[in-house]
Amino acid sequence: MNFLLVVMAFFCFESVYWVQRRMLRKFVDQNPYFLSQSLIFISSIVIGTMVYIILFYGFKWIDYFLFHSEPPYLKHMVAASLVGLLLAIIFSLFLLITHWKDRYYGSYIRNEALKKEIVTANLNMLRNQLDPHFMFNNFNTLYYLIDEDPYLAKRFLKNVSSIYRHILQHTEGNLIPVKEEFLVVKQYLEILQERYCDGLNIQYNVFENHFKDKYIAPLALQELVENVFKHNQINIEKKLTLTFTSTLENLTLCNSVLPKTVTGSHKKGLQNIMQRYGLLTNKK
Secondary structure, eight states, X not given: OHHHHHHHHHHHHHHHHHHHHHHHXXXXXXXXXXXXXXXXXXXXXHHHHHHHHHHHHHHHHHHHHHHOOOOOOHHHHHHHHHHHHHHHHHHHHHHHHHHHHHHHHHHHHHHHHHHHHHHHHHHHHHHHHHHHHHHHHHHHXXXXXXXXXXXXHHHHHHHHHHHHHHHHHTTTOSOEEHHHHHHHHHHHHHHHHHHHGGGEEEEEEOOGGGGTTOEEOTTXXXXXXXXXXXXXXXXXXXXXXXXXXXXXXXXXXXXXXXXXXXXXXXXXXXXXXXXXXXHHHSOO
């Protein structure tokens, strides 16, 4: 008898599952969501209850004819209806809740994937804006170096090509190790130090262990350094000082302020950096 009850409960569950799957595929996108869910819930309860009652009466009549047990009476109909209704409600609720949960998490995952795609697209757009800005700044420096010191101009051009190779190697990533970015910037500054000699003072209070497992947006540090040279004068009387300081939490660049009379700045470089970090960290 217990085995038969399990079989009836199983077929009740299967009928509820079948009704919900069929109706979800057919009606969920064609009707208002609440109405479609209510229709599916009620239909699955009705079908599940009917299946249980039919199976109960079928087994009851078989038992009566084969083993001469008590025939099905009204009390059996009421009991079967109540048990079938209760099981159908439980199964319907369970399956609908499972469907709602899957729908919610599926929607959440799709939204997160869409957000990630949007952020990636925006970062790529900003990075594409930064590349011409980087090249313009360095071509401008190269223009003056060619007349001042052709040999140094060649070294500078080689350094720029090295930096750009570094950029191309990280075109697919939104972050690169701080150590790599810092070494490229340091190489860049060594050439500028040769050009400006006593007019430029660079200080490093940096420890490599502070860079372990730390990352930075590509060209962010390079852009900050270029910004210093773009907006400040360099002369022997008043040295332009750049100081790099590292801690376990931060890498800081400080510079003395010797503003040029006219810079023609549109502040695109700094805005680009802030926008990129805003997208990467969700902070303004």
